[in-house]
Amino acid sequence: MTGKRNGICEIITIGDELLIGQVINTNASWMGEQLSLSGLQLKRVTSIGDNNQQILDALHDAVTRAEFVFITGGLGPTADDITKPALCEFFGTQLVYNEEAFQQVKALFQRRGMEVSDRNKAQAMLPENCHPVQNENGTAPGMWFEKDSAVIVSMPGVPFEMKAMFENQVIPKVMAMVNKGHILHKTIMTNGIGESSLADIIKDWEQALPINFKLAYLPQPGMVRLRLSGSGIDRNELEQTMNTLVTKLIPLISDYVFGYDNDTLEEIVGDLLKKSNKTIGTAESCTGGYLAHLITSISGSSAYFRGSVIAYANEIKTSALRVNESDIAKYGAVSKEVVEAMAIGLQKKFNVNYALATSGVAGPDGGTPEKPVGTIWIALATDKGVQSEKFQFGEHRGRNIRRSALSALNMLRIELLKVM
């Protein structure tokens, strides 16, 4: 064992199914998150097929760059699994019977009340230079190798087998070998402003960031996430700097920030409604039920969500929501007057504290010169009256629907914060 390491890691994921798009590589992103949370630095993920030469090439390259190389996949009992022979070739060694690994497989089978088959016995044949890593949830043991200054760990590709092994055994062993600083991340979730406008507003703050802090803009339809990452030796100092930076940032963009890290608008709004003991309903035209869907995607939403009227046809706006026919004729269905009447109508009908209403041209058809595709009106009825706002989104129907629903939730969030 050489001296302390810095925690530079790479991942190699093996499997044809990852390359042809049949399986999404969630293992790599999960492992990346664990490494990052442990302050280790993942530098590269390489995804290759079930091919001996590709495995050898990828391994050879990875050990020249990284101190720790984590391999997943290709360890099952079936014929297409070829990682073990490739590892033998890479280390110039051979498969030998490993009693420790066999006892682990046997114990697993006994817990499940099953007999060990010859196929399973073959799984205890491991490269001579490895230490077996226990698989709590399956029959393929992991393998821990050390060669020169590099550590190579091979794990199964089945997510729940890999995850238990990585979390409970691999990471602790790695952490004991690493001489490392800390990495902290804070993600600020914003709605209602684009990436470039946000960048303009916070330009001075961003340029004054300490050298060990980095900012990333992560846009999605209807929101931009700002991820601030800092690295350093002293964790307390790092946390203090992070807090100071975030405290300076938030006032610049407070109108747009709705949460942090993995928060969603529908969760945040749900929490606020629960805390204030208020109820909500929606009257939807252009969002067509998507706003209600977001609200009810949260478990426990029945505590505050009572129901909705989706009024796609104008006759339903008049019959179910009591919108005046003459207003629709005069102003059009996509108008301040109609969307406010929808919100008020729903609020009364369903006896809710808050009612959100949407009416717009989601597209791709139905636009006019005065109201092009992407024109959306959103209204919020409260116990003090009704407010509304006009938005101009883009050309893509699905994104217009999502942006409309998120903007509606944000309007409600801002109102809920005022009264709390």
Next chain:
Amino acid sequence: MTGKRNGICEIITIGDELLIGQVINTNASWMGEQLSLSGLQLKRVTSIGDNNQQILDALHDAVTRAEFVFITGGLGPTADDITKPALCEFFGTQLVYNEEAFQQVKALFQRRGMEVSDRNKAQAMLPENCHPVQNENGTAPGMWFEKDSAVIVSMPGVPFEMKAMFENQVIPKVMAMVNKGHILHKTIMTNGIGESSLADIIKDWEQALPINFKLAYLPQPGMVRLRLSGSGIDRNELEQTMNTLVTKLIPLISDYVFGYDNDTLEEIVGDLLKKSNKTIGTAESCTGGYLAHLITSISGSSAYFRGSVIAYANEIKTSALRVNESDIAKYGAVSKEVVEAMAIGLQKKFNVNYALATSGVAGPDGGTPEKPVGTIWIALATDKGVQSEKFQFGEHRGRNIRRSALSALNMLRIELLKVM
């Protein structure tokens, strides 16, 4: 331009957010699927951070192995996007103003009624040796490079920008440069049957497949896709064999097949409603608006969709849908009696030909021994009466909601086929 290529590809995805697990690399799997469907061979995916040296190293390695290297990420207008300078360094060139790229950005902004900012103008600065690739959905143009025998294409990381660019412009240009046989795919979409039951029914058909044809089972919540792929030199022969195989398969599973290739249930049902000149509405409890959202996600759905009542609270089931309070008390909200009354109530109220209703325990809370999480009732009211069916799905809220909505659409599809 050198001679014809064999279609060997690699992907490089750039972004710290991919390495720390904040974003799952769905771009790579989607591109992998597109390449595979086009008969191109994806050999490796490399995922690296926003780091100049890492980009240079990854590019350098990739061009020694692959004929086509596709890069995503790092092209936005903000300071953390560093792909362009890295590409300049790699090719030993510099950024120059590209009029073609600027006109594309300008046209996009004009369509959206917005002014081009200086920041956006900077996006038309491109490496001198590249051809811009149009971005239909955003401001960062793609870049097509050729160097020695390798083609390198840089695309934005925002999925819907990348996807349109890759599908409509990059793949066709690549295919024109590749010397290959033909690959045909046909995907059969099924609903209402699991993967293993499907495999049992079509076992004999599957075993008799010609050696140049492969079948893949692609399960998703609420549906299983069967993808049949054939490869060969003679395209006509391949098409004939494909037709013969599909013609033999369909009668075995006709109850479950709802469409082909990229068909969705909401499109198929929408087409059938349009053709039969009928209208639809929904009365939703457990699906909470998701069923209406699926229906209205289809452009032009206002021709047949009139509206919905989302009745989460029981009082709304009685007040807005005229369900008897005594039925809810006697049978519970999740029951045949209540879901049928919801469908009939909506049908009358909104004056529609068909009304779909859902009531169930989406979970994770609210289950009882008699009605565990995943118990869902679905009803369909037609002009001949009302029918209903009970389903038992799983424990995951989001999947239960999706499976319920798809099962409801399938119930309507089968009914519509009967009367046409």
